[in-house]
Amino acid sequence: KAEQADRSSNPQHGTVVDRGVTEARNWDFYLQAHTAIQGTARPAHYYVVYDEIFQARKVPPGPFKSAADILEDLTHNMCYLYARATKSVSICPPAYYADLVCDRARCYLSGFFDPVTASSAGSASESGTNARGPDSSMVKIHPRVRDSMFYI
Secondary structure, X not given: OHHHEOOOOOXXXXXXXXXXXXXXXXXXXXXXXOOOOOOOOOOEEEEOOOOOOOOOOOOOOOOOOOHXXXXXXXHHHHOOOOOOOOOOOXXXXXXXXXXXXXXXXXXXXXXXXXOOOOOOHHHHXXXXXXXXXXXXXXXXXXXXXXXXXXXX
């Protein structure tokens, strides 16, 4: 409806769609957690793979009618916790942080992700690198930053 849209005709941030376009057999939902600065805001599709928390609990009294409502509200609230933004972001920050960690790991372990040419194939095995993949001993993280989110 037009009265429920923002100035760009996007749904309001916090809009959840969990009926109609989602699968009936599975627990999934669409959440538009952010307001588009320009253009069209795209909702994120969340899919619950395994639920070990909300399935066994009874819904507490309050504004929530089901465990799905609790998870959807939690997911939306988490979108405000991204350290690089002052407003909500489109997907949950753990997904953003995982992407940052993978980008940083790709830089540290670039030898495993760059294509190996035929001339350097022999030198890679001579240098002692493991053909199975990277080893945790290959990346040394300083003890002062080991327990911090240095990749942000």
